[in-house]
Amino acid sequence: MKSKRGAGARAKLREFFLTNLNRVLDSKELRAAAGDTSEWARRVRELRTEEGYQILTHNDRADLKPGEYLLIDPKPIPAFARGISKETRAYVLDRNGFTCQMCGAVAGEEHPYDPGRKTRLQIGHIIDKSMGGSDEIGNLRAICSVCNEGARNLTLDRPSLQKLLIQIRRATASDQLAALEWLQKKFSGQSSDRPHQQKSP
Numbered sequence: 428m429k430s431k432r433g434a435g436a437r438a439k440l441r442e443f444f445l446t447n448l449n450r451v452l453d454s455k456e457l458r459a460a461a462g463d464t465s466e467w468a469r470r471v472r473e474l475r476t477e478e479g480y481q482i483l484t485h486n487d488r489a490d491l492k493p494g495e496y497l498l499i500d501p502k503p504i505p506a507f508a509r510g511i512s513k514e515t516r517a518y519v520l521d522r523n524g525f526t527c528q529m530c531g532a533v534a535g536e537e538h539p540y541d542p543g544r545k546t547r548l549q550i551g552h553i554i555d556k557s558m559g560g561s562d563e564i565g566n567l568r569a570i571c572s573v574c575n576e577g578a579r580n581l582t583l584d585r586p587s588l589q590k591l592l593i594q595i596r597r598a599t600a601s602d603q604l605a606a607l608e609w610l611q612k613k614f615s616g617q618s619s620d621r622p623h624q625q626k627s628p
């Protein structure tokens with residue numbers, strides 16, 4: 428009876444978060460949405476840890492107060508990604524310069540192909556699991572939620588150095604400077620002793 432009631436409260440909260448995307452919810456609303464159970468906070472935690480919903484709190488975002496919750500991305504992180512350690516995740520994101528390896532969107536900035544939506548990065552596979560790819564760190568990369576939604580089983584070619592340089596030469600001076608600043612930031616922040624030194628596949 429108790430677990431059944433808990434599952435019901437969790438489903439109600441899931442529904443409530445999904446119908447209130449991008450809206451900051453407070454503990455009072457969530458408690459009511461869960462059917463006025465004192466266990467609502469535990470159910471919210473389960474949505475994060477067991478179902479992979481990226482429900483943000485003041486620990487994730489400075490503009491949220493304690494007791495405030497926010498769901499932006501309706502898509503939960505896939506189960507395999509939740510199994511990836513914080514260290515591995517941080518390492519992969521750092522290695523990829525906090526940039527989506529398919530479209531180049533930068534974490535936290537407005538998404539270039541989905542204006543108004545902030546880029547959220549997830550960890551994805553370079554070679555998809557369905558094509559024999561592994562969970563090894565060498566087969567992981569940063570990928571944004573927009574690409575992740577449309578890009579299963581696709582492998583996208585990186586631009587060649589020649590094409591990249593041509594694009595940069597054609598860009599405006601201010602865009603070139605922005606690119607320079609981005610590269611400087613990327614390479615100045617890198618530490619020399621990194622965890623998980625492994626060879627790429």
Ligand SMILES: [Zn+2]
Nearest residue numbers: 527530571574
């Ligand atoms: Zn992307």
